[in-house]
Amino acid sequence: ATFMRMKEDAMNNGQTKPGYNLQIGTENQFILNYALFPNPTDTLTYIPFMYSFAARYGHLASTEVADSGYGSEENYRFMEENGIEAYVKYNMFHKEQRMHYAPSPFHQDSFFYNAEQDYYVCPMGQHMERIGTKLDKTANGYQTESVRYRAQNCEGCPLRGSCFKAKGNRVIEVNHRLKEYKRKASERLTSEDGIKHRGRRCIEPEAVFGQMKADYGYKRFRHFGKDKVEMDFAFFAIAFNLKKMC
Template sequence: TQDKEQKKALREKKKQVRELEGYRDKLMEYDNHLEVLGERNSYSKTDPDATFMRMKEDAMKNGQTKPGYNLQIGTENQFIIDFRLFPNPTDTLTLIPFFHSFQHRYNRLPGIGVADSGYGSEENYRFMQENGIEAFVKYNYFHKEQRPRYAPNPFHAESLHYNAGEDYYVCPMGQHMNRIGTRRDKTAS
């Protein structure tokens, strides 16, 4: 009976070792996925450089994503002067790296930047201003504000009256709103 118990204990230990080896292999697989993923939130197993994105041509109209790239093209007088592929679907995050691509190619930044509202962000405007790029880039709410039924939210900070001399805002009900602190947000860029 002692021999049977020893064999049973040995089988149990071997089973535990196999289970741990399976966990180790799975962990290594997950680490490899994370390495390929990098800063993105998805990638295609058939094309690891591609990221899953919502496409404009969505035949089923169900918001399905497909692996793809974000192609940025710079033009001047209808000639392509620069291009670059990005793995992220958001145009906002591509403008500054695209300007750096232009700088790498031509050893200077462009004098004028023209882009649609998808590129409008505080970081992008700041970059263009600090680098002397004349910006023709709409902000992201521009088209929404042009609609006839658009009404600004009276409680948003940009709608409030600011008294610079005494450093307070006035809410729509006429009450003074004193500053109680500073908060810094961190964005993807």
């Protein structure tokens, strides 16, 4: 178990308690799969959770719906390579769907990109040429690659105060692979099937967690150690599904 901040915070001071990050997969509000993780963020749980699903059923799910906590490059790549029809949001998806949403003209996503010659154009019309790449690793060891572009001359630019505050010429970093994954995800999520799946997601795992905690009072595990806690929840999941069938 890891010390985490809980949603139930009686003292309202952000205190931490030892716990697990419980992940569940549901369909028609039946619990199909569950797994427990020591890390508080959901991003790193997706791939091992899907492997646990495959170990239980002998195959990966063909269609998956998940919220923005799972929308990372590593997870999108896993879905694509395994032929999973994924309706998974990314961190800016909800904001982009607002009626009056207008991206800042000084944000790098608003810059024009010439894919053939590989350069960006800033709001003042300057070409931002490629100057190199930046490699990063996630906590899982997955390597990401971002391309760096730099403007030719920002000195004396009348838009500089609104564009950026740092010294020198503006440099942007773009993860082209993640950008393409987000574009595909947006197309799927805004399609007719995507709207239907998004509407069902809020009444699937969220409803199960609500019934679990509010209706049945199952808010904490009664054992210590991951093997015993997994046994604890397994009995609850079996009982939950049997009651749902009845």
